[in-house]
Amino acid sequence: MSDALRPLIVGAGPTGIRAAQTLVDAGIRPIVVDEAAAGGGQIYRQRLVPDERTPRDLYGSETGKATALHETFARIRDRIDYLPQALVWNVQGKAADVAAGGRTRRLNFSHLILATGATDRVLPFRGWTTPGVFTLGGAQIALKSQGCAIGERVVFLGSGPLLYLVAWQYVKAGARVAAVLDTAPFSSKLHLLRGLLSQPGVVLRGFRYAAELMARGVPVHFGVEPDQIEGETRVTGMIWRERGKEHRLACDAVGYGFALRSETQLADLAGCRFVFDGRDRAWRPERDLAGRTSVSGLYIAGDGAGIAGADAAELAGERAGFAVLEDAGLTVDRARIAVLERKLAAIQRFRDVLEAAFPFPDKWANSVDDDVLLCRCEEISIGQARTAAREQEVRELNRLKALTRVGMGRCQGRMCASAAAEILAAAHGQPLEAVGRLRAQPPIKPLPLGIAADGEAA
Amino acid sequence: MSRILHKDVAIIGGGLVGSSAALALRRMGLSVALLDKGFCGAQASGVNYGGVRRQGRPPEQMALSQRAHVIWPRLKEIIGIDGEFVRSGHLKLARTEAEMASLEAYATRVAGFGLDLELIGRNKLRERFPWIAGDIVGASLCAGDGHANPRLVSATFALAARRAGAEVLEHTPVSHVERVPEGFHLSAGSGTEIRARFVVNSAGAWAGTFAEAFGEPVPLGRIYPSMIVTEPLDVFMTVNIGAEGGGIYARQVERGNCIVGGMRAEPTVDLDFSRPTGSGAVTIMNRAADLFPALRNTYAIRCWSGTEGEMSDRNPVIGFSRTTPNLIHAFGFSGAGFQIAPGVGEVLAELIRDGESRTPIEAFTIDRFARMDQGSPAGSVPEARKRETSK
Amino acid sequence: MALLKRLARHKLPPVTFTLNGKACSGRAGDTVLTAILAETDRLRLSDFSRTPRAGFCQMGACQDCWVLAGDGERIRACSTALEAGMNLRTIAEPRS
Numbered sequence: 001m002s003d004a005l006r007p008l009i010v011g012a013g014p015t016g017i018r019a020a021q022t023l024v025d026a027g028i029r030p031i032v033v034d035e036a037a038a039g040g041g042q043i044y045r046q047r048l049v050p051d052e053r054t055p056r057d058l059y060g061s062e063t064g065k066a067t068a069l070h071e072t073f074a075r076i077r078d079r080i081d082y083l084p085q086a087l088v089w090n091v092q093g094k095a096a097d098v099a100a101g102g103r104t105r106r107l108n109f110s111h112l113i114l115a116t117g118a119t120d121r122v123l124p125f126r127g128w129t130t131p132g133v134f135t136l137g138g139a140q141i142a143l144k145s146q147g148c149a150i151g152e153r154v155v156f157l158g159s160g161p162l163l164y165l166v167a168w169q170y171v172k173a174g175a176r177v178a179a180v181l182d183t184a185p186f187s188s189k190l191h192l193l194r195g196l197l198s199q200p201g202v203v204l205r206g207f208r209y210a211a212e213l214m215a216r217g218v219p220v221h222f223g224v225e226p227d228q229i230e231g232e233t234r235v236t237g238m239i240w241r242e243r244g245k246e247h248r249l250a251c252d253a254v255g256y257g258f259a260l261r262s263e264t265q266l267a268d269l270a271g272c273r274f275v276f277d278g279r280d281r282a283w284r285p286e287r288d289l290a291g292r293t294s295v296s297g298l299y300i301a302g303d304g305a306g307i308a309g310a311d312a313a314e315l316a317g318e319r320a321g322f323a324v325l326e327d328a329g330l331t332v333d334r335a336r337i338a339v340l341e342r343k344l345a346a347i348q349r350f351r352d353v354l355e356a357a358f359p360f361p362d363k364w365a366n367s368v369d370d371d372v373l374l375c376r377c378e379e380i381s382i383g384q385a386r387t388a389a390r391e392q393e394v395r396e397l398n399r400l401k402a403l404t405r406v407g408m409g410r411c412q413g414r415m416c417a418s419a420a421a422e423i424l425a426a427a428h429g430q431p432l433e434a435v436g437r438l439r440a441q442p443p444i445k446p447l448p449l450g451i452a453a454d455g456e457a458a
Numbered sequence: 459m460s461r462i463l464h465k466d467v468a469i470i471g472g473g474l475v476g477s478s479a480a481l482a483l484r485r486m487g488l489s490v491a492l493l494d495k496g497f498c499g500a501q502a503s504g505v506n507y508g509g510v511r512r513q514g515r516p517p518e519q520m521a522l523s524q525r526a527h528v529i530w531p532r533l534k535e536i537i538g539i540d541g542e543f544v545r546s547g548h549l550k551l552a553r554t555e556a557e558m559a560s561l562e563a564y565a566t567r568v569a570g571f572g573l574d575l576e577l578i579g580r581n582k583l584r585e586r587f588p589w590i591a592g593d594i595v596g597a598s599l600c601a602g603d604g605h606a607n608p609r610l611v612s613a614t615f616a617l618a619a620r621r622a623g624a625e626v627l628e629h630t631p632v633s634h635v636e637r638v639p640e641g642f643h644l645s646a647g648s649g650t651e652i653r654a655r656f657v658v659n660s661a662g663a664w665a666g667t668f669a670e671a672f673g674e675p676v677p678l679g680r681i682y683p684s685m686i687v688t689e690p691l692d693v694f695m696t697v698n699i700g701a702e703g704g705g706i707y708a709r710q711v712e713r714g715n716c717i718v719g720g721m722r723a724e725p726t727v728d729l730d731f732s733r734p735t736g737s738g739a740v741t742i743m744n745r746a747a748d749l750f751p752a753l754r755n756t757y758a759i760r761c762w763s764g765t766e767g768e769m770s771d772r773n774p775v776i777g778f779s780r781t782t783p784n785l786i787h788a789f790g791f792s793g794a795g796f797q798i799a800p801g802v803g804e805v806l807a808e809l810i811r812d813g814e815s816r817t818p819i820e821a822f823t824i825d826r827f828a829r830m831d832q833g834s835p836a837g838s839v840p841e842a843r844k845r846e847t848s849k
Numbered sequence: 850m851a852l853l854k855r856l857a858r859h860k861l862p863p864v865t866f867t868l869n870g871k872a873c874s875g876r877a878g879d880t881v882l883t884a885i886l887a888e889t890d891r892l893r894l895s896d897f898s899r900t901p902r903a904g905f906c907q908m909g910a911c912q913d914c915w916v917l918a919g920d921g922e923r924i925r926a927c928s929t930a931l932e933a934g935m936n937l938r939t940i941a942e943p944r945s
């Protein structure tokens with residue numbers, strides 16, 4: 001039976017690794033494909049080459065989890081077929097197109113687990129394309145994987161737990177953080193008290209980061225309305241408003257983001273039904289607790305299935321692995337499944353607390369100026385999108401794309417689609433879900449024209 | 459929500475054919491309802507390759523094609539935008555002597571239609587188009603042809619029709635059409651009823667059911683051409699490229715992206731939709747990289763496909779129904795309707811206003827297939843059921 | 850002037866490469882993005898307004914870090930490891 005099982009796992013982050021482990025433990029040999037050079041995913045990303053820093057320097061309080069995950073992956077390594085630095089660029093039926101090293105081939109699978117994770121959700125404001133501006137995730141990667149700060153005087157801006165974490169990691173690593181600008185009011189943080197009972201570790205850690213930042217003299221501002229990043233060819237300063245007053249700060253780099261957005265293109269190409277997730281302010285694949293999507297044999301888990309964080313990712317990956325086993329008629333550990341589902345449910349409740357504590361900047365869509373770039377690839381302005389909404393009566397995202405090119409560039413809307421949806425919804429005063437979502441198109445990331453095609457592989 | 463609309467003309471399908479007809483009819487003062495099951499111009503008309511070419515069309519399409527030809531450069535005046543139309547020329551390549559012979563034969567066949575085709579030999583081609591690689595025997599250039607942006611052109615024709623007073627109802631699928639003494643009753647969407655004196659069936663690949671409902675079954679199949687687009691690049695491709703015998707066509711837009719087609723996609727479970735196959739996309743990419751050295755180190759950023767109605771003889775159906783007065787068909791453009799659609803729109807409007815068009819369309823009658831079945835020559839069947847009344 | 854500031858990995862072996870014809874040196878384990886932005890402050894000009902860009906996400910999502918390597922090859926700087934002898938060029942010429 002299990003001979004015929006050929007599950008493909010896309011992504012070797014916490015989700016993918018735990019899913020793979022679960023399958024391996026049941027005697028099945030999955031294929032694991034990941035674009036990165038090494039396993040670990042975003043949070044437990046590994047360096048390309050070891051250096052003087054210890055795991056503790058890199059992963060802090062999460063060192064135990066990081067090391068455990070890396071060890072697991074090393075342990076199962078020869079019982080999986082692992083393709084690093086390989087991009088799954090298309091899924092069709094029971095096959096995936098995978099590009100690596102200048103060649104592309106088609107991999108057939110019996111089951112597909114999408115563990116594709118997330119990227120920063122960004123909102124444009126004036127100056128966001130200036131050299132020296134990076135996403136929070138980008139700023140963190142520079143530090144963790146490359147041992148670099150994004151500048152000499154860095155401002156961190158946005159909303160979300162990552163804001164404080166990355167700022168704290170920078171300070172710890174010896175970088176100079178000029179300020180932390182939180183777009184949410186201070187009062188929003190009181191919601192965290194609600195989470196003290198269920199996830200005390202996470203909440204206390206968060207408070208510790210903030211306290212240590214302030215103790216080291218890093219100014220932390222709340223209720224910030226970003227106005228612009230200054231600088232012609234690179235960042236020279238940051239201007240924002242706070243309680244109606246304008247503030248200006250000299251800096252040479254800005255790291256910013258507003259929580260995360262799921263990578264869902266492959267699920268879309270595979271034909272999964274989507275539902276609107278009010279908390280994530282985004283459409284995501286419909287799935288049950290175990291990660292089953294509306295397409296039989298296709299599972300989705302971790303941050304790619306809706307943002308729930310790294311701990312949930314590990315649990316959900318394992319749960320999805322079990323789901324494959326169950327659906328293949330194999331016996332599974334019911335007690336373990338019950339534990340996983342209970343823990344996942346608890347984390348989901350805690351996500352509501354986090355959302356309240358780090359809310360989305362609601363005012364942005366109505367206050368951002370017309371001449372700010374919306375789509376950084378095609379260089380389409382907010383005003384062009386608003387005009388299309390108004391004058392061409394555009395109410396739907398793909399229509400906006402067709403008529404203005406927003407989301408039509410190299411990144412396929414990864415950087416602009418969330419913002420474009422907010423703009424379009426605000427322009428007509430319609431609910432966010434009503435504007436729909438951008439349809440994914442293969443290749444989901446750019447593919448060289450001269451790529452060599454290999455035949456089908458099992 | 460239920461409503462009843464009274465219009466002179468109800469148009470089923472807001473592709474470029476239906477939208478341009480709607481606009482032309484409004485200009486003539488007739489009242490129009492333009493109905494589409496989705497967004498206007500989101501099907502074939504909005505996702506096609508964007509080739510605006512006469513070269514390669516059969517002689518019977520020439521008059522229509524020439525009529526459209528004079529509309530394209532006037533888009534700005536007609537719909538308010540130029541639709542990125544450029545008269546780049548269309549260069550059809552021959553990769554073998556046989557293909558070159560075929561290009562020469564074609565040039566002779568259409569000599570009287572004013573395409574001004576220029577046949578170019580191997581060496582001259584090298585000289586004039588050094589960015590084309592490979593063993594190309596020769597080519598035929600139609601300098602007056604070009605390309606345009608279908609996304610913009612088709613949606614904007616519908617918008618222009620709306621601005622000119624047409625009632626444009628999107629996301630309003632027509633579910634039922636019925637002939638009644640005063641004209642037609644149509645049911646569409648949830649609760650929209652339309653009373654119209656004329657109906658235009660311009661439902662593209664979906665037009666067959668409406669023809670059949672009036673006793674006119676047609677051999678209308680579906681094709682799904684697929685396309686890739688590159689990242690924006692330095693502009694080098696100065697002409698719209700085609701190939702005798704097919705396999706590749708390519709153009710570059712002013713912003714720098716190259717659009718390349720030449721393969722077919724596969725329908726999804728829902729036959730209304732299709733998607734490019736991975737291997738099909740890579741095949742097109744490789745062909746492009748081989749033919750155009752400038753593309754060798756570049757990337758494809760997207761591919762897509764569309765659903766197009768294709769007739770068994772690859773000519774469209776245009777004209778009055780043979781069974782039902784005041785019903786007009788215009789569909790089955792078989793992969794080549796983008797260029798002629800604006801001309802077709804004007805012809806349809808003329809048919810409704812005057813009962814006939816100044817452009818010959820006899821070759822496109824709907825009953826030609828029935829006649830072929832029965833082996834009877836054209837002309838031996840009853841006249842088309844034209845108009846009963848007109849304003 | 851450099852955009853990125855190195856805080857760690859100082860002792861890793863140097864990796865030499867050329868950037869716009871000039872001999873430079875990065876570190877083992879650098880990405881191309883790091884190696885270039887530790888030397889200068891941009892990777893490319895944007896496609897249409899020709900304004901400078903220096904990447905954004907560093908994780909292969911934004912596609913704003915393409916540079917030239919070898920004989921005209923394009924590479925995504927943040928997801929390509931630096932290799933000795935690389936002939937890297939920022940995209941500094943406006944498109945024609």
Ligand SMILES: Cc1cc2nc3c(=O)[nH]c(=O)nc-3n(C[C@H](O)[C@H](O)[C@H](O)COP(=O)(O)OP(=O)(O)OC[C@H]3O[C@@H](n4cnc5c(N)ncnc54)[C@H](O)[C@@H]3O)c2cc1C
Nearest residue numbers: 011013014015035041042043088117137302303309310313
């Ligand atoms: C930049 C960033 C930084 C973060 N930092 C922290 C942090 O410090 N602390 C914290 O608690 N949480 C952090 N998070 C959130 C945390 O990373 C996630 O909750 C967790 O990593 C989710 O695990 P995952 O396995 O679902 O996805 P990921 O860890 O994101 O892993 C997904 C993997 O899939 C691969 N992949 C995606 N698409 C494809 C494809 N088409 N083909 C091949 N491979 C593909 C990716 O390369 C990646 O390795 C961060 C998230 C981001 C985006």
Ligand SMILES: Cc1cc2nc3c(=O)[nH]c(=O)nc-3n(C[C@H](O)[C@H](O)[C@H](O)COP(=O)(O)OP(=O)(O)OC[C@H]3O[C@@H](n4cnc5c(N)ncnc54)[C@H](O)[C@@H]3O)c2cc1C
Nearest residue numbers: 471473475495503506507509632662764791794795796797
């Ligand atoms: C990928 C592709 C590439 C092509 N390239 C070229 C090219 O380069 N040059 C060229 O000349 N031609 C090209 N063509 C052909 C050209 O696009 C078509 O011939 C032309 O657009 C047909 O226009 P249409 O209005 O008849 O069809 P469509 O644009 O398909 O319009 C039909 C409309 O009818 C609507 N409809 C269907 N059923 C109903 C219903 N029940 N109720 C209401 N509305 C309904 C549909 O939603 C649709 O919008 C290409 C086609 C495709 C698909």
Ligand code: FES
Nearest residue numbers: 904905907912927
């Ligand atoms: S910096 Fe975003 S893709 Fe490289």
